[in-house]
Amino acid sequence: MKLQLLLSATAPVIDSMTWTIVFVGIAIVFLALACVYLFFRYFLTFILNFRLKSFARKRGIDPAEMVTAKNMQSGEVNAAIAMALYSYMSELHDVESGVITIRRVSKNYSPWSSKLYNMKNL
Secondary structure, eight states: OHHHHHHHHHHHHHHHHHHHHHHHHHHHHHHHHHHHHHIIIIIHHHHHHHHHHHHHHHHTOOGGGSOOSTTSOOHHHHHHHHHHHHHHHHHHSOOOOOOOOOOOOOOSOOTTSOSTTTSOOO
């Protein structure tokens, strides 16, 4: 009886805590996704551009002439390369007829299907 009174008195508190935990959990997940997006979108391109410019300085090339990570290749260039690779790889294979022939080979004895080996010696 005391347990029921205790649970009925704390039920609204537990209910509000539950919603708080749900909203905080969802906020943490979306914040983590935003951080991962910002890392891959800006920080990674910054690092790649920095490495390209330092590589250009070592080779004696003007860093302003180097291609940055943002304008390396457009989607059309990637699609053209992918189609060229696909057509090249499809030409490597020979054209087969697609006909399957099955020949039945009869073997009278096979030790794999012998019932002799499955029986127990008494």
